[in-house]
Amino acid sequence: ATILVLHGPNLNLLGSREPEVYGATTLADINQRLTERCLKDGHHLQALQSNAEYELIDRIHDAKREGVNFIIFNPAAFTHTSIALRDALLAVGIPFIEVHLSNVHKRESFRHHSYFSDVAVGVICGLGAQGYELALDAALNQLA
Numbered sequence: 327a328t329i330l331v332l333h334g335p336n337l338n339l340l341g342s343r344e345p346e347v348y349g350a351t352t353l354a355d356i357n358q359r360l361t362e363r364c365l366k367d368g369h370h371l372q373a374l375q376s377n378a379e380y381e382l383i384d385r386i387h388d389a390k391r392e393g394v395n396f397i398i399f400n401p402a403a404f405t406h407t408s409i410a411l412r413d414a415l416l417a418v419g420i421p422f423i424e425v426h427l428s429n430v431h432k433r434e435s436f437r438h439h440s441y442f443s444d445v446a447v448g449v450i451c452g453l454g455a456q457g458y459e460l461a462l463d464a465a466l467n468q469l470a
């Protein structure tokens with residue numbers, strides 16, 4: 327299967343960005359772990375980080391054409407703002423898991439609402455970088 331992992335704004339700074347909140351693992355490390363896990367089981371991983379909403383939207387549209395089977399998505403701050411990204415996921419109908427490194431529910435109230443959670447297969451938050459690996463396990467289980 328082909329799995330797409332999408333990372334929203336500011337996640338390019340992982341490792342140095344508020345490490346007490348987001349941990350010390352870099353985005354490259356996260357993508358590397360996911361890629362290795364996929365390769366081991368004969369799957370393909372594609373990854374994109376973008377600070378631009380339209381690039382994430384365009385990538386979701388392309389995913390449909392390419393036959394991507396599952397998306398793992400940390401929309402970062404767009405979680406709390408982006409009807410456009412929600413609509414893109416609904417438009418393509420590709421199942422996805424929403425991931426957050428931090429436990430958004432223990433943070434500011436503006437982080438408690440997500441435009442994605444009610445249309446996601448599942449949501450993982452507060453488990454740091456491990457959350458992506460758990461999401462990948464769950465995605466591969468769902469596809470099996």
Ligand code: DQA
Pocket residue numbers: 335336400401402403404405425426427428429430437
């Ligand atoms: C985040 C949580 C969001 O509220 C925040 O805007 C982020 C990262 C997380 O992974 O914990 O940029 O999605």
